[in-house]
């Protein structure tokens with residue numbers, strides 16, 4: 001392509017690193033790339049995410065894309081609202097980083113080693129619910145701010161631990177502070193955690209084709225498609241915090257004559273409710289489908305969770321996944 005591709009990014013260290021990985025792929029393919037920093041209202045405000053709303057980090061980038069300030073926008077996928085944005089297409093989902101949550105605790109402690117009464121910081125209703133459901137007597141302390149601000153609350157002794165996405169720490173070269181990577185059985189990540197969403201304008205077919213052919217990762221896209229479809233279907237039916245994790249797995253399909261290898265998507269989901277009182281309830285479901293049925297798989301799992309009672313239960317909202 002003869003034109004310079006302008007890629008929009010938020011200004012945080014994590015956002016710039018994430019955008020840099022996409023820019024590198026394009027540069028290696030011989031493209032001219034320019035990175036443009038867009039300041040979002042979410043970066044300027046210190047109010048709780050539950051008050052300023054989901055999409056606060058991503059809408060300014062999308063605006064810059066629509067009014068042609070930039071040609072490409074790179075987001076943390078889990079921060080995107082589930083509703084599609086008119087005029088914008090999801091052109092690529094790059095290979096995913098580790099999707100699991102991580103514990104950063106004082107004195108190198110794990111979740112099981114932290115004593116009852118320990119103060120654990122998170123601003124996420126999903127993490128709060130799953131921490132409480134462990135029944136270990138933790139006090140969950142609401143926090144927000146960038147990754148360094150949160151880590152410092154542990155290093156300064158203000159909190160015993162914080163829970164953060166492992167992916168963010170890995171991308172920033174800070175995996176050394178992790179004292180335990182949490183098993184998804186205890187802490188199911190946010191839908192699309194650890195994945196990036198690379199968007200362009202619907203009518204910019206050259207850029208869309210380029211991104212799809214050299215940046216997109218098919219397995220990641222299938223997995224996050226299932227997770228996000230589950231989230232979108234649940235949003236219509238309940239306000240409970242939601243966790244989801246899908247993986248592409250190899251399976252054998254017996255055709256009678258011989259067995260051939262097929263790829264399937266395996267999806268687990270959790271919906272939490274009753275967070276207002278201390279007695280949190282978690283509803284869980286899991287299912288497997290062919291890789292091309294990822295979207296339907298997500299919708300079906302949401303329906304199952306709603307059948308289990310997720311729709312009847314209310315939570316504090318889904319913001320800040």
Ligand SMILES: NCc1[nH]cc(CCC(=O)O)c1CC(=O)O
Pocket residue numbers: 076077078079163164165166167168192193194195196320321
């Ligand atoms: N909600 C903020 C946010 N958005 C993306 C990441 C980390 C990277 C990712 O999950 O892709 C984080 C921080 C966190 O949850 O710890």
